[in-house]
Amino acid sequence: MDATAAPSSLRTASPGAGSAGGAPGIRLEGVSKVYPDGTVGVAELDLTFAAGELSVLVGPSGCGKTTTMKMVNRIIEPTTGRILLGGEDVTRVDADRLRRRIGYVIQSVGLFPHQTVRTNIATVPRLLGWDRREIRDRVEELLTLVGLDPAVHGDRYPAQLSGGQRQRAGVARALAADPGVLLMDEPFSAVDPVVRERLQSEFLRLQETVRKTIVFVTHDIEEAVRLGDRIAVMSTGGHVEQFAPPAELLGRPANETVADFVGADRGLKRLAVTPIDPADLEHPPVVGVGDGLAEAGAALDRAGAGRAVVLDVGGRPAGWLPADRASGSGTVASAVVRDDAAVPLQASLRTALATILQSDAGWVPVLDGDRHLGVLTPAALHAALRRSVHEGAR
Numbered sequence: 340m341d342a343t344a345a346p347s348s349l350r351t352a353s354p355g356a357g358s359a360g361g362a363p364g365i366r367l368e369g370v371s372k373v374y375p376d377g378t379v380g381v382a383e384l385d386l387t388f389a390a391g392e393l394s395v396l397v398g399p400s401g402c403g404k405t406t407t408m409k410m411v412n413r414i415i416e417p418t419t420g421r422i423l424l425g426g427e428d429v430t431r432v433d434a435d436r437l438r439r440r441i442g443y444v445i446q447s448v449g450l451f452p453h454q455t456v457r458t459n460i461a462t463v464p465r466l467l468g469w470d471r472r473e474i475r476d477r478v479e480e481l482l483t484l485v486g487l488d489p490a491v492h493g494d495r496y497p498a499q500l501s502g503g504q505r506q507r508a509g510v511a512r513a514l515a516a517d518p519g520v521l522l523m524d525e526p527f528s529a530v531d532p533v534v535r536e537r538l539q540s541e542f543l544r545l546q547e548t549v550r551k552t553i554v555f556v557t558h559d560i561e562e563a564v565r566l567g568d569r570i571a572v573m574s575t576g577g578h579v580e581q582f583a584p585p586a587e588l589l590g591r592p593a594n595e596t597v598a599d600f601v602g603a604d605r606g607l608k609r610l611a612v613t614p615i616d617p618a619d620l621e622h623p624p625v626v627g628v629g630d631g632l633a634e635a636g637a638a639l640d641r642a643g644a645g646r647a648v649v650l651d652v653g654g655r656p657a658g659w660l661p662a663d664r665a666s667g668s669g670t671v672a673s674a675v676v677r678d679d680a681a682v683p684l685q686a687s688l689r690t691a692l693a694t695i696l697q698s699d700a701g702w703v704p705v706l707d708g709d710r711h712l713g714v715l716t717p718a719a720l721h722a723a724l725r726r727s728v729h730e731g732a733r
Contacts (some may be wrong), residue, residue: 340378341666347553362519362552363425364390365411370420372406372577375606376380380406381577382418388569390425390519393553395567397560398600403577404556408522412441414502424520439463442513442521442551446529450497456482456508457493463516481511484548486541503534510542514549521551525558539565560601564589564608572597585612586727610689611726617684619720620713623648628657628672636665648704649675650711656704681706682715688724691715 365388372380381403388394396404401716409415411422413434417707421428429437456476458644482489485507497505506526513521526541527535543566548554563570564585571582574596581593589609592598601608626635626646639647639662649671651657656679664674681704682691694703695717702714 345654361478361700362550363392364388365520365554366421366423367407367410368421368423370407370410370422372403372410372415373418381410384577384579385578386571386582388552389549390552392568393555393566395555395557395563395570396573397557397563397570399575400558400575402573402575404510404571404573405524406493406577407573408554409518410525412438412443414438414524420485439467439516439517440520442506442516442518443515444509444521444523446525449495450505450512452497455494455496456500457489457558459508460512460515464513470704477515477517481514484514484545485511487511490680498647501534502530503538505532506538507541510545512575516726519552521553523553523555525556527562528557528559542566561608561611571598572600581684584647585609590727597676607689609727611725613724615682615684615686615688615689615705615715616723617705617712619715619723621702621716621719622713625650626660626671628652628670628675630671632667632669632671632674635660635671636662639665648711648714654709654711655679656711659700664719676700680704683707684712688720692717695720 363526367384367386367476369383369385370381371383374380384407386407391600393631395409398404406415408416411424411429412428416707417430420430424437430727438493450456451462460478460481462559464477469477478493479534482493487493487504488598492500492504492508497508500508508531509526513523525540530538539562555563555566566586569582569584570588572580572588574580580586580598583593586609588597588614589605590603592601592605598605623644624635624638624642626638626647626649628649628651635647639645639660644661647660647665649657651659658675658678660671667674676699678698678700680694680700682694684707686705691705697702697714702716704714
C-alpha cells in the first residue's frame with residue numbers, strides 16, 4: 340500500500356517526530372465489545388489515557404483488559420462508542436494505516452523468524468516508504484536505544500537471541516516508525532524474574548527518553564505499580580473499578596474488589612511508589628576513615644550519639660564507628676565496621692528498606708550524587724509510609 344496516499348492525519352512521521360510533546364492522548368467514549376452470542380467482553384468504558392503517560396490495565400483473566408487495548412488499534416472492532424486518538428475518531432479511518440502509526444508489543448514478541456533483527460525492526464518504515472538511509476539510521480539508533488549492540492545483534496536471527504534480547508528487539512520494532520502511541524500486551528511475562536526486572540528498569544529508562552502514550556496490559560499488580568503513571572483495575576464483565584495513580588490506588592482502594600486485587604500487603608507495595616524525603620533523614624555524627632579515634636570519640640560525646648557514619652576519602656559511606664571503639668591513638672580506619680551500603684535520594688522507600696534488611700547497620704545512608712545527606716532508619720521509614728498513606732486518604 341502506498342503510504343504517500345494516506346491522509347495527512349494518518350501518515351506516520353519520519354524519524355524524530357512523535358516523541359515527548361508529540362504523543363497524542365487516547366479517549367474511549369462509551370466503548371464496548373459484545374460478541375454475537377451476547378457475551379459482554381467490555382462494558383461501556385469512558386477512559387482517558389493521558390498523552391505521554393504509561394497507563395496500565397490490570398485485572399484477573401477474562402476481565403477485558405487485552406480486548407480494551409486491542410480496540411485502540413482495531414485488531415478487535417468495538418461494538419459501540421468512539422475511540423479518539425489526538426482528538427480524531429479512529430473508528431472511522433482505515434484500520435491498516437491506523438496500525439502503522441501505533442506501536443504494538445506482545446508477550447510472544449512476534450518477530451519474523453526468517454528475518455534478521457535489522458530487517459524485523461525495519462518492517463513498518465519499509466511499508467511506509469522511507470528511503471534506505473533513513474531506515475538504516477533509524478534501526479541503528481533503536482538498537483542502541485534498547486541496549487542491543489548493532490554490530491553484534493543486528494544481523495542475528497531471533498532464534499539466536501536470548502528471551503530478553505528478543506523482547507528488546509520487539510520493543511525496537513514497535514518504536515521503529517516513531518509512533519506516538521505504544522500498546523503493550525504482557526510484554527515481559529515470558530522471561531524469568533531476573534530478566535523481567537531488568538527489562539522493566541530499562542523500559543522505564545526508555546520511556547523517560549521517548550515519552551510515548553503507552554497502554555500496558557498485565558495481570559501482575561507489582562508490575563503495574565512499578566511501571567504505571569496511572570492504573571485501571573478491571574473486573575469480570577469489562578468494568579473499570581478504579582483508575583488512579585499507583586499511590587492513590589494502594590492508599591485508598593475504591594472498593595473491596597480493588598482492595599482484594601491489590602492485596603492485603605498493599606502497604607508494602609506502596610513503598611515502591613513512595614520517594615525518600617530528605618526531611619525524614621537522621622543526622623548522626625560523620626567522621627572520615629583518616630580521622631583520629633580520639634577526635635571521633637569527642638564528636639560522638641558532643642552529640643550524645645552511640646555511633647557515627649564513616650565516610651571514605653571520596654566522601655562515600657564506608658561503614659560506621661561504634662562509640663566503644665572510638666578511643667585510643669589509631670585512626671578510624673582501624674576500628675570502622677565496614678559497610679558500604681547506600682541508596683540515592685531518588686530511590687523509593689522499598690529500595691531503602693531492602694538495603695536496610697540486607698545490612699547490619701540498622702540504617703541506610705542516603706546520597707545526593709556523591710554527597711552524604713543523612714541516614715534513613717526503620718522508624719523514620721515507617722513514619723514516612725504512614726504519612727504518605729494519610730496524605731493519600733485526604
